[in-house]
Amino acid sequence: MTDLLLRLLELLGQEATLWLLAAVSTASAAVAVERWWYLRARRVDIDAFSARLAQHIDSGDAEGARAVAAGMAAMEARVAERLLANAGRPRTELEDLYRAAVERERMRYERALSWLATIGSNAPFIGLFGTVLGIVRAFAALSTTAAGANRNTVLLGAISEALVATAVGIAVAIPAVVAYNALTKRVETAVGGSEVLFRELAARISAR
DSSP states (O other): OHHHHHHHHHHHHHHHHHHHHHHHHHHHHHHHHHHHHHHHTTOOOHHHHHHHHHHHHHTTOHHHHHHHHHTOOSHHHHHHHHHHHTTTSOHHHHHHHHHHHHHHHHHHHTTTHHHHHHHHHHHHHHHHHHHHHHHHHHHHHHHTSOTTSOHHHHHHHHHHHHHHHHHHHHHHHHHHHHHHHHHHHHHHHHHHHHHHHHHHHHHHHSOO
C-alpha cells in the first residue's frame, strides 16, 4: 500500500503543484483586473451627485432628476432611480425598495470576489501540499542513493527545492487577499453612499 501511495505521489509531482499555482495566479489576476475595471467605471462623487438630484427635486423637476440617475451605472444611481420612480410612496415602502435595489447591485458588484477570497485562503495550502510531495520524493530518493554518495547533500537539495512550492503558494495568496480587501472596501463604500443618498432622497420624496 505504501509503495502504491509513493508511486502515486511521484506521478502527481511537485511540478504539477507549481503549474496549478501558476494557473490559479493567472485566474486570480484576471478576476482582480476585471473587477477593478468594473468598479472603477461605477465610481461616483456622492456629494456632487446628491446635490444635482436635490437641485432638480427642489425645483419640481422630478423627470430631470431621474434622467440624471438614469445616465449613470453606479450603484448609487441605480438606487436613486428606483426611489425616484416611486416618489410619493410611504417611507416604509421606500425602505423596502432601497434594500432590494442595494442587494441587487451588491450581487453584481461582488461577482467573482469570492474567487479571490478562496485563492487567498487556499493557495498556501496548495503550496504546502507541493512541499510535502517534494519531501516525500526526497526521502524516497534518499533510500535508493548509493552508499558512497553524500546523502545529506542530496536530502537538503531536494528539501530546498520542495520548499519553493510553499513560497510560491504564499506569493500567490498575498496579492489575492490584497485585491479582495481593496475591492470589498470599494463595494462597501458604494453601499454606504447609497445609504446616505436614500436618507436624503426619502426625506424629499416620501409621502408625509
